[in-house]
Amino acid sequence: MAPDAASTAPASEALDRIKSIVGDKGWSAAPDDQAPLLTDWRGHFSGQCALLVRPASTEETAQVMTVCAEYGIAVVPQGGNTSMCAAATPQPHGHEILLNMGRMNAIRDVDPLNYTVTVEAGCILQDIQAASAEADRLFPLSLGAEGSCQIGGNLSTNAGGVNVLRYGNARDLVLGLEVVLPSGQVWNGLRRLRKDNTGYDLKHLFVGSEGTLGVITAAVLKLFPLPKxxxxxxxxxxxxxxxxxxxxxxxxxxxxxxxxxxxxxxxxxxxxxxxxxxxxxxxxxxxxxxxxxxxxxxxxxxxxxxxxxxxxxxxxxxxxxxxxxxxxxxxxxxxxxxxxxxxTEAQAVEGGSIKHDIAVPVSRVPDLVRTATQAVVDFMPGIRPCCFGHVGDGNLHFNFSQPPEMEKKAFLEHWHDVNRIVHDIVVEMGGSISAEHGIGQLKRDELHHYKPDLDLDLMRRIKAAIDPKGLMNPGKML
Ligand SMILES: Cc1cc2nc3c(=O)[nH]c(=O)nc-3n(C[C@H](O)[C@H](O)[C@H](O)COP(=O)(O)OP(=O)(O)OC[C@H]3O[C@@H](n4cnc5c(N)ncnc54)[C@H](O)[C@@H]3O)c2cc1C
Missing domain, CATH: 3.30.70.2190 (Alpha-Beta Plaits)
Structure with missing residues (x-):
């Protein structure tokens, strides 16, 4: 187990050093600035932070991490805060630094001949799509939150979206990464190569790691011909x-x-x-x-x-x-x-909803939907199935809205029971309990319930090798 770096509040001298690294525009202790960033998109999880930090460069991020490593301060990287599993929400004790990447939003280079774009982690996904289109190229990652989510968040969650069938998910779209490690060292893997078999492909450790191994500061992404x-x-x-x-x-x-x-x-x-x-x-x-x-x-x-x-x-x-x-x-x-x-938004307005982001082999989708819908309706008559999603990838948002006459709070108390019914069926069919949203805080217990011991052991060993002090996003995933 990694140590819990968040068990004590950070020393004030450490916070002062961080403030001087990022300058006046790079930090805030004001409750009004922090409030929208301390609750997850669905409004189910809230936390506190010791300081909101907004670095403007890789160098500043590295210096901040160096101080955090020296003092043992835990860090929660945050992009657009659209996580569906509260992966970017700090814990309630308020001992962590919230490292919001929004100021690192430069598009460093569009290379139409190499079919690549090099961007900083805080770039909004829609801005990357637009810059690529201006060069007559397509950056195909596309999802409902694209107007506010950031590429650093997309990569850290290995986001999927509506074009995976043709172009793959975020992992398939990245050629290189720049990452600030928990030690404060900068790993420069900003390669623009399509072929590079020189040992372990380290970038893939950080893709989908939900901020638990390091801070992504920049990425080289693949482009495609713009469809006409x-x-x-x-x-x-x-x-x-x-x-x-x-x-x-x-x-x-x-x-x-x-x-x-x-x-x-x-x-x-x-x-x-x-x-x-x-x-x-x-x-x-x-x-x-x-x-x-x-x-x-x-x-x-x-x-x-x-x-x-x-x-x-x-x-x-x-x-x-x-x-x-x-x-x-x-x-x-x-x-x-x-x-x-x-x-997604309409379901939130309609009342309580219990959600699943599942995948099974495409040919098993009909069987899954019929079996799991029947099992949940048997468990709670009157519950309203709301199933939609990326069926081309075998990935469904297999959701349920509350029975109209039921109290939202009473309904949501059944979250775990309904999850267990659905996830048991999904796993029995060889599927995944989190196809594209990740684990975060919401599905941590589910991950530990379903993932084989050896998988979890290997994940913990990787975590311990890269983040031995347990500084990165504690309490998420592992
Ligand atoms: C309306 C809506 C529709 C959505 N549709 C889809 C969909 O179709 N497909 C899909 O896959 N997802 C979807 N999502 C969820 C999706 O995961 C996020 O939208 C997106 O990928 C997260 O990006 P973000 O910048 O908001 O990250 P955040 O929510 O801020 O963070 C997510 C995780 O990444 C980490 N992180 C963020 N930035 C960095 C960084 N620079 N370095 C290291 N770690 C970092 C955080 O610590 C956290 O663990 C949807 C969300 C919404 C609200």
Whole structure:
């Protein structure tokens, strides 16, 4: 076990040294500045910090970490604070430093010929997408929080999102990293290479490590040709088996150019229309299950419109698709995506929700959804299943909204019981209890329940080797 660096409050002389390293703009002890950063996005976890620190450079970050190492001060790295598992929320005792990376937001270099962009960790994801598009390139990582999450957070959580099927998750999109280690040393792994077999690939230790091994300060990311031919459809689908059949057919029909394949249940659409302004129902008839499908080709004449029409026509004839519409404008496409991206927010407005971010092999999705839905409904009649997500990756946000007549607090007290029902089924099917959101504080006990002892032992040994004093994000993941 790593020692608990957060067991005592930091010495005031250490905090003074940190303040002088980052200067007046780089720290705050004001409750108003700190408050929004001390509670997680879902509002389930709150903490305190000894000081909010906002370094402006790798050098400042390294000097801050050097002081923390000297005095044994624990550090919580934070990006946009959109974690779904309270991974960036400090603990309630207030002994940790909250290291918010938002000021390190420079795009250092866009290299269209090497198809790479080099960015600082605090860059907002949407800004990286925009800078890449200006150079006629695509940075494909895309998710609902892209207007506020930061690339350092995306990499630290190995974020997924809506384009994983085609381009992979954050881990697949990174070529190099710069990391400040718990000792204060700077590890310069900012390589722009696609091939480099010179021993252990150290960057992958930090990707998905949720701030428990070091502070990511910069990254080299992969770019792709900017798609010029994007076709998006919203289809009512016969049933779960048809969704999976449709996915396989879409890959063939598009020449493996499916960039997104999302599944949405009717309840999710109803919630989005009810709680998010400016959304309209894409199809006239009500159905139970829908797919949002996008084909994208790099050339303007890639023929995706014809591919999508032919694909839908055959699926309609074979009874897989009951109704469908292809977006004819950016506004219509935007409406489809607003429904999909709005469900998370709409569910929060609707009341209590118990959530699961699970993955199983794609072919097991229908079995999983049927079995787990039935088991949870048997446990709590009246609970409202809200299942949607990246079915193309076998990853579902398998959520449940509270029965309308139940108190939110009473409902959320069943969080653990419902999780256990669903996660037991997921694990039995060879799946994952956290496909893309990570572990943080929320799923730490679940991780320890399901992960094999040897896996946990290896993780602890890596942690002890890189962070022997246990300074980095204590209480998260391990
Ligand atoms: C509406 C909404 C939709 C979402 N959709 C998706 C989705 O489709 N797919 C998906 O994968 N996720 C999704 N998420 C959650 C997702 O994990 C985050 O949006 C994002 O990846 C976290 O980035 P962040 O900058 O907010 O990180 P934070 O929440 O601030 O931090 C997350 C973790 O990373 C660590 N961290 C942050 N920055 C650094 C750094 N520079 N160095 C070291 N550690 C660091 C923190 O300590 C913490 O452990 C969604 C969230 C919201 C609110």
């Amino acid at each position: 031919d994007v076709q998006t459809c919203f289809a009512a689908v016969r049933d779960l088996d048809a969704v999976i059949e449709l996915l396989a057919r879409a890959r063939e029909a598009s020449g493996d150019a499916v960039s997104s394949f999302e599944m949405i249940g009717r309840f999710g659409i109803d919630l989005a229309i009810k709680h998010i302004s400016g959304i309209t129902d894409p199809l006239q008839e009500r159905n139970d299950l829908y797919a949002l499908i996008e084909f994208s080709g790099a050339r303007a004449d890639s023929g995706m419109a014809g591919n999508m029409e032919a694909f839908l026509e055959t699926a309609f004839e074979d009874g897989l698709v009951l109704d469908a519409t292809i977006a004819q404008s950016d506004a219509q496409r935007g409406n489809f995506w607003k429904i999909r991206e709005g469900i």
